Amino acid sequence: MVSIQNLHKKFGKNIVLSGVNLDIKEGGIFAVLGPNGSGKTTMIKSILGMVIPNQGTITVLGKNIKKSCNYRNQIDYLPQIANFPSNLKVNELITMIKDLRGKSTNEESLIKMFKLEPFLDKKLGNLSGGTKQKVNIVLAFMFDCPLIILDEPTSGLDPIALIRLKDLIQAEKVKGKTILITSHIMSFVEEISDEIVFLLEGEIYFKGTINELKTKTNQPDFERAIASILTENHA
Amino acid sequence: MQFSVTHRFIIYSLLTILTGYTQTILAQPIIVCKDCQTTSLKKAIALAKDYDTILVKKGTYKEYKIEINKPLTIIGENYPVIDGELKGEIITIVSDHVVVDGLFIINVGTSYTEDFAAIRVKRSKDFEIKNLVLEKLFFGIYLEKAANGKVYHNKVIGDAITEHNSGNAIQLWYCKNIIIENNIVQHARDGIYLEFSDNCIIKNNISTNNLRYGLHFMFSNNDTYENNVFSNNGAGVAVMFSKKIKMFSNTFRNNWGTASYGLLLKEINDAEIKGNIFEENTIGINIEGSNRIDYVKNNFINNGWAIKVRGACYTNKFIGNNFLYNSFDISYNSNINDNVFDKNYWSNYTGYDLDKNGIGDVPYRPVKLFSYIVNRTPETIILLRSLFIDIIDFSEKVSPVFTPDNLLDNNPLIKKIVW
């Protein structure tokens, strides 16, 4: 599905990714974890072509993404911070994204699911953070793409919406899609992910299932396993 | 003064007309045509007695060096053509009381040694030259030591290309009491040129596209020109080394170029400049060494410089003029001022009138620092209307250093003056 070879990226003098190699197979939920500044978002943005790598190649669905934009038709993306043009109304934004991608969508069921009907005629600038995030989710799941990338999808969501989101992710997984998630909420990651990728100081420190991680670190639960990696490396 | 001159002219003109008229009644006119007994103007003149009338019928007459040596009235019917074939001067009047009317004179010869003219009046009085059309000329109408004459309703079209081998459309040399009225002069060196000629009146003429000046005075005094239009000339009017010239209600327009002015005053004293329009000239009036001149009720519109003062000019008065949208209103090349500016309207004035008396409460300073800079380094003109220039102009306005600090209009008007 996604294959990254020898990915290097630095911002100024700050080296963020130094030689990441990653192969993500089709189907399943992959969580990208790592401490702050470990390069999670940079890696995801590299896959999306928003960050231009200094070195390395990325292929999505078998094609090199360099200087190409059409492959993004196959990706649904949920950005980390949901800020939209404040003068647009919610339904205008949805229409616009539909217009730009030109694909049939299932936005109505999503709007119903997140109870956004009352907000459709409101300007995006007047929405609360949580509501904006819901709109963000609708936009991300609207299209039926084989690859879904979610950057901190849980931020600002109330518990009901969180449950709905989990259901949604599971449903997409059942359809055989590949889902890439970054999150700080360990319980959320533990609950839904099939496999995790742990980034540390610009490199992949671990890739495998949660059980494999527990075994490797000799910790009984997931959170401690993560903590032990961090303390070991910082010690 | 002016009245008496006019008066005298009217009497002379009437006399001329009357004498001519009585002659036509008394004697049969001599008719010139291709199939007549007399087939040339020269022959007709030779045949004629004093105060006879010669009638020239339509046709082309190839003649030059025609001398009118007795009082005669020569009338062209339907504009007969007198073709000089570029051989020299065509008509020379050496007698008093001559009237020439309605001829089409072409092809005057060009010479570098002699000033050939289409028609010349030499040491004669009481003449009248009217309704002539002159083309392909060197000089057009040349009045030499003539007096009490009238040049009326003629059209003089030259084909001057360079100054040194072209002549003037109407030239006066040592003349007195001449009226030049309703003429159209164009494409000559000077439209109308007066040298050592006094008490002349020049009015209602249209002088355009002349190489040098539309109207040119040299060493001539007590002359008046009014209601003339001067446009697209090398320079509109040049008044030099003359005294007591009256300039009323003329229009000076579109005189563009490096040394181009609407009006050039050089060594002029005691003149009156009133009710004229100066529009779209590079320089409206260029003044050098001229004193005691009153500039009243003139309109200066869209000129590069409305008034450019060079050299010493004293006790001139600028009162009640409109200065509208000129790139520069006044330019001085020194910071000494002895001239008065009062009650003018300046479109560039930005002051206010709190007491509503129609007069701005802050004096106007018509000389800008930038005009001083442009005088020094002409290329800087390219920065005209730049914000930076506005800023330095403003600082100079607040505390004048380079421009005369007493050059102020203390009573700038708030509204454009309408007469």
Place this chain on the structure above:
Amino acid sequence: MLKILKYSFFDLIRSRWSYIYFAFYLTLGVVLLFLNNDLSKAVITLMNVIIVLVPLIGTIFGVMYYYNSKEFTELLLAQPLKRTTIFLGQYLGVAISLSMSLVLGLGIPFIFYGLFKSNAIWDFSLLLITGVFLTFIFSALAFNMALSNENKIKGFGYSILVWLFLAIIYDGIFLMSLILFEDYPLDKLSLIGTMLNPIDLSRTLILLKLDISALLGYTGAVFKQFFGTHFGLIVSITMLTIWVILPVFRIIYKSAKKDF
């Protein structure tokens, strides 16, 4: 690109600032014409405004829009769209909506005043054309500055500096160097100096209309050819076009390399 342009444009058209900008020009036009009642004077005042304010507003608007729509840009970047499409679309959205505010804001009062019956229409059209050029140039410069500076304050500061330099400081240096080298033939130098600054270029274009009589007072042959014929007009318009194209190319170049 047209889709992005459309959305940026409508987004801006509905923003408060477009209205303020539009209202400003409308008021200016009305005040100049109906309180002053003098078309020629109005055109001259307008020229001063257009040469100084239009670039400033283009700059501020360009920078503001770029930084404010950063998230929107990121949203668009994740869509199957080319970067050129996104940034040119946004740039054109800003430039066109600003130009519209300018043209309508000034045009409406002038039309009511009876512009079509006046011969000032050419001067006025030239003013508007110049204004539109300046809007395009300075919003492009602002986009450049914003693209090169992640830091909002820095980007804003540099853009204002660019404006300040081109609007005032440049002319100061220009004037000083002309005076300093006044013993040398300067006409070519002064024309080249003008070409290198879009504000000076627009000013010259308007001078050709308003102050041609003064400009022709200068002796230089190059000057004469430039100002006396259509040559000046053609060269100025060409240079203005180049001034639009160059920053736009840099937008394309910079945006292709930038990380978001």
